[in-house]
Amino acid sequence: MILKIAIILALWVLLALLVRALLRNPWGTVPHGIFWLLGGPYRRFVHHLRVIGRADLLHHPPPGPLIIMANHTAGVDPILIQSVCTRPIRWIMAEDMREPALAWIWDLFGVIFVDRRTRRAQGLREAIRHLRSGGVVGIFPEGGLERPPRRLRPFEPGVGVLVQRTGAPVLPVVIRGTPHVSPAWASLWRPSRSVLEVGDLIEIPPDKAGDAREVTRLLESRFRSLTGWDEDTSREAAIDPARAASAA
Numbered sequence: 001m002i003l004k005i006a007i008i009l010a011l012w013v014l015l016a017l018l019v020r021a022l023l024r025n026p027w028g029t030v031p032h033g034i035f036w037l038l039g040g041p042y043r044r045f046v047h048h049l050r051v052i053g054r055a056d057l058l059h060h061p062p063p064g065p066l067i068i069m070a071n072h073t074a075g076v077d078p079i080l081i082q083s084v085c086t087r088p089i090r091w092i093m094a095e096d097m098r099e100p101a102l103a104w105i106w107d108l109f110g111v112i113f114v115d116r117r118t119r120r121a122q123g124l125r126e127a128i129r130h131l132r133s134g135g136v137v138g139i140f141p142e143g144g145l146e147r148p149p150r151r152l153r154p155f156e157p158g159v160g161v162l163v164q165r166t167g168a169p170v171l172p173v174v175i176r177g178t179p180h181v182s183p184a185w186a187s188l189w190r191p192s193r194s195v196l197e198v199g200d201l202i203e204i205p206p207d208k209a210g211d212a213r214e215v216t217r218l219l220e221s222r223f224r225s226l227t228g229w230d231e232d233t234s235r236e237a238a239i240d241p242a243r244a245a246s247a248a
Helices: 002-022 030-046 055-059 077-082 100-108 122-132 158-166 184-188 212-227 241-247
Strands: 050-053 066-070 089-094 112-114 136-139 170-176 195-198
Touching: 002 030, 030 077, 030 100, 050 055, 055 170, 055 195, 066 077, 066 158, 077 089, 077 136, 077 170, 089 122, 112 122, 122 136, 122 158, 136 158, 158 212, 170 212
Parallel strands: 050 195, 066 136, 066 170, 089 112, 089 136
Antiparallel strands: 170 195
16 A cells, blocks of 8 residues: 555656646747657757857847748748747748648647738738737748748748837848758658758837838848848739738
8 A cells, every 4th residue: 555655656746747847848838848848859860950150049039029030941940940949939821831730730839820812911910919019920031932942032021010010129040951842841850951040130220110111121131141142033922011000
């Protein structure tokens, strides 16, 4: 009887320690903790991820509203960035990229979907609300995957609207070396030697943040300087910044 009690107590202690370990993550919940715990081995052994440049700004982001702006190379991009960022990121994703089988992941991580075809501003409004509440939003301003790799697409104006409406600083992250596969989500299980290069924090002065398109051009110029890549002049339908601003 004493042995059974001792075993039960030991199991309870082990369970408590496990739950405590799982709660030590940016979201503070057990389900997120499982992903956070698995994220380390995943980025090291599947993608051999290296973080260079201002890695400190990604490992320990500043408090308050923050926009993480990255080029878009593969479906694994947001996972790699979140796996090393100690603040929860709500990513903006195109509605047509929403894979139904992954719906529970979208809900768990609060992904914000935008419809590139109808240009409705509902998703952008949600991103603005999250930033105004002091949260972090991740965005791929090219509006689509880089094809071919290392050739930036023109930025869509949505990132400029976010800065204009919230005044949030922008952290640029350049992604290199992810798997170039189709469909994009196949990059989740395809090994790679990926790199995240983190640039300096970009803060747009209020006197230069009046025009969302001008802010977008400024951010694109700063990002292009960080990469040194050529431009791909193709462009998909953009979110109308005037519409989005009036709806916010």
